[in-house]
Amino acid sequence: MAFKIIASQCTSCSACEAECPNVAITEKGGTFVINPKKCTECIGYFDIPQCVAVCPVDDTCVIDKAYPRYQAAS
Amino acid sequence: MHASTPQEGASQAGAGPLVTIDAVMQQVAEHKGCGTQGGSGKASCGSAAGQGDLPTEIWEKVKNHPCYSEEAHHHYARMHVAVAPACNIQCNYCNRKYDCANESRPGVVSERLTPEQAARKVLAVASTIPQMTVLGIAGPGDPLANPAKTFKTFELISQTAPDIKLCLSTNGLALPDHVDTIARYNVDHVTITINMVDPEIGAKIYPWVFWNHQRYTGVEGARLLTERQLRGLEMLTERGILCKVNSVMIPGVNDRHLVEVNRAVKSRGAFLHNIMPLISAPEHGTVFGLTGQRGPTAQELKALQDSCEGEMNMMRHCRQCRADAVGLLGEDRSAEFTTEKVMEMEVAYDLEGRQAYQAKVEEERVAKVAAKQEELATLAGAASDITLLVAVATKGSGLINEHFGHAKEFQVYELSTAGAKFVGHRRVDLYCQGGYGDEDSLQTVIRAINDCHAVFVAKIGGCPKADLVSAGIEPVDRYAHEFIEKSAIAWFKGYLEKVAAGEVAHGPRGDAAIRQGALTAA
Ligand code: SF4
Ligand code: SF4
Ligand code: SF4
Numbered sequence: 001m002a003f004k005i006i007a008s009q010c011t012s013c014s015a016c017e018a019e020c021p022n023v024a025i026t027e028k029g030g031t032f033v034i035n036p037k038k039c040t041e042c043i044g045y046f047d048i049p050q051c052v053a054v055c056p057v058d059d060t061c062v063i064d065k066a067y068p069r070y071q072a073a074s
Numbered sequence: 075m076h077a078s079t080p081q082e083g084a085s086q087a088g089a090g091p092l093v094t095i096d097a098v099m100q101q102v103a104e105h106k107g108c109g110t111q112g113g114s115g116k117a118s119c120g121s122a123a124g125q126g127d128l129p130t131e132i133w134e135k136v137k138n139h140p141c142y143s144e145e146a147h148h149h150y151a152r153m154h155v156a157v158a159p160a161c162n163i164q165c166n167y168c169n170r171k172y173d174c175a176n177e178s179r180p181g182v183v184s185e186r187l188t189p190e191q192a193a194r195k196v197l198a199v200a201s202t203i204p205q206m207t208v209l210g211i212a213g214p215g216d217p218l219a220n221p222a223k224t225f226k227t228f229e230l231i232s233q234t235a236p237d238i239k240l241c242l243s244t245n246g247l248a249l250p251d252h253v254d255t256i257a258r259y260n261v262d263h264v265t266i267t268i269n270m271v272d273p274e275i276g277a278k279i280y281p282w283v284f285w286n287h288q289r290y291t292g293v294e295g296a297r298l299l300t301e302r303q304l305r306g307l308e309m310l311t312e313r314g315i316l317c318k319v320n321s322v323m324i325p326g327v328n329d330r331h332l333v334e335v336n337r338a339v340k341s342r343g344a345f346l347h348n349i350m351p352l353i354s355a356p357e358h359g360t361v362f363g364l365t366g367q368r369g370p371t372a373q374e375l376k377a378l379q380d381s382c383e384g385e386m387n388m389m390r391h392c393r394q395c396r397a398d399a400v401g402l403l404g405e406d407r408s409a410e411f412t413t414e415k416v417m418e419m420e421v422a423y424d425l426e427g428r429q430a431y432q433a434k435v436e437e438e439r440v441a442k443v444a445a446k447q448e449e450l451a452t453l454a455g456a457a458s459d460i461t462l463l464v465a466v467a468t469k470g471s472g473l474i475n476e477h478f479g480h481a482k483e484f485q486v487y488e489l490s491t492a493g494a495k496f497v498g499h500r501r502v503d504l505y506c507q508g509g510y511g512d513e514d515s516l517q518t519v520i521r522a523i524n525d526c527h528a529v530f531v532a533k534i535g536g537c538p539k540a541d542l543v544s545a546g547i548e549p550v551d552r553y554a555h556e557f558i559e560k561s562a563i564a565w566f567k568g569y570l571e572k573v574a575a576g577e578v579a580h581g582p583r584g585d586a587a588i589r590q591g592a593l594t595a596a
Contacts, residue, residue, distance in 0.1 A: 011159075011170050012159065012186075013159040013160050013161065013170055013215055014159050014160045014220075015159075015160035015161060015162070015215070015219065017160075018160065018220075019287075046287050046288075047288075048287075048288065048289070050287060053284055053287070053288065053289040054160075054162070054284045054289075056161060056164055056170045057170075
């Protein structure tokens with residue numbers, strides 16, 4: 001799995017961008033997006049996904065089920 | 075019948091309706107006027123007209139700073155650049171879908187700038203508004219949650235516009251980590267928003283803080299926040315960096331507690347405390363807005379500010395400015411300086427021209443203070459317990475120079491035999507846009523200044539005049555384009571004479587409403 005950002009809820013505050021240990025988050029057309037190939041769900045870095053923890057809008061950084069679990073995939 | 079205003083308290087209870095002017099004139103004979111006196115931690119005019127109790131080196135730093143010196147805010151302008159949208163805490167009075175409620179008015183999405191765009195904007199504004207002397211970074215969000223953007227902006231500006239003072243507003247969570255950098259960039263003022271020193275109360279204001287890669291909630295989060303805020307404050311004042319503390323007054327949550335906050339920050343060296351009213355209209359979508367948490371009334375706010383004043387200087391002229399505000403306090407020229415317009419502007423940064431202009435401004439200020447002192451001298455000898463509030467329509471420069479119907483805010487002065495003291499402002503901008511002929515907008519203006527005995531304007535139409543009179547507020551247009559304080563004192567002298575002659579029965583006014591809404595650029 002990877003995380004994704006629900007664009008319609010994102011305030012474009014950029015808080016998540018600086019916290020991601022994998023530089024998976026970038027700005028795109030005014031909102032922020034997660035590159036699923038880079039996202040490790042923060043596994044190996046932190047106990048909780050940093051984008052989820054810092055985002056001011058609840059349920060905006062959510063699991064994208066389209067991807068297998070990071071550990072399982074690797 | 076003589077009735078005392080609430081502020082006068084019991085001392086008035088036995089006084090008869092008439093006081094002779096002679097008897098009335100004595101107490102103030104020794105009064106030397108604002109700025110020359112004020113003992114034991116109490117500045118008679120605070121940061122207002124004079125140095126008060128501020129040490130000289132601090133006074134030198136703040137006297138031309140519009141946000142710190144009440145008197146300077148008539149003459150000097152500031153601007154904010156919105157380069158810092160990210161935040162590391164969550165406040166219940168904030169909805170970041172719009173803007174940071176801490177340091178800017180909610181409801182308006184700011185233009186977010188890169189540090190390079192911000193530096194260009196500063197130059198464009200400084201070329202257009204020579205009295206612009208201060209640049210602040212105040213979110214939306216927390217500037218220290220965005221240290222790279224914040225300090226890059228400071229760096230660019232100190233290179234291109236070295237005379238501009240830099241300041242920074244922060245929630246304080248990340249402050250201890252950045253004190254050295256703040257000192258290195260010569261930031262001369264820092265504002266920290268401190269709403270509590272008791273984590274139990276903090277838990278009602280802050281749902282979470284994000285620190286050291288974790289989210290901390292409830293009392294634990296609030297304890298972390300207050301510890302880091304107070305440590306950051308101590309570290310800054312130890313290095314001689316000026317610190318102002320902002321607090322949001324939330325009735326029933328931290329209103330009484332703010333007296334304790336005042337003591338805590340004073341003892342750690344903060345030089346100015348700014349208690350601001352909670353803004354919590356439901357349409358802003360903040361937690362407090364949605365739970366129906368009310369903001370304070372004008373009287374509640376003033377009472378709390380007054381009760382803290384013995385402890386330290388209180389700031390009364392805060393406009394809770396937007397994170398992209400430009401211009402004099404209370405005016406908003408940000409619409410003239412959108413990124414698009416700034417990019418097209420010819421920018422000629424003329425340091426000498428700016429300095430010459432500012433020298434003229436200084437002359438004007440000196441004249442204004444002299445005029446006030448002169449008028450105050452004519453009041454010398456007057457002794458009266460009467461204290462009342464008046465509202466003033468002004469566009470700046472310390473003059474009564476705004477038409478009643480065009481005023482977006484009124485400045486409120488407290489008058490007593492000690493002189494005229496600025497105690498606050500009332501924004502009415504949203505209501506005036508239909509013009510003063512508009513029945514509803516007039517009522518909202520009256521509600522906003524309902525605690526005042528008179529309103530001073532440059533001009534006013536017949537209809538609003540009659541309505542003001544029937545609401546018990548005297549419209550005064552005979553001091554058009556004269557100095558505010560001088561005129562207010564002159565009017566007050568006449569008022570005392572009328573009370574003494576029995577022509578006017580002095581009575582208390584009601585409470586006034588603090589407007590809940592965003593200042594939108596008209
Ligand atoms: S879960 Fe972690 S790795 Fe994935 S995008 Fe969020 S911060 Fe980056
Ligand atoms: S922290 Fe949340 S709101 Fe802010 S940019 Fe990231 S996803 Fe958007
Ligand atoms: S510090 Fe400012 S941006 Fe952050 S949550 Fe509080 S009010 Fe909002």
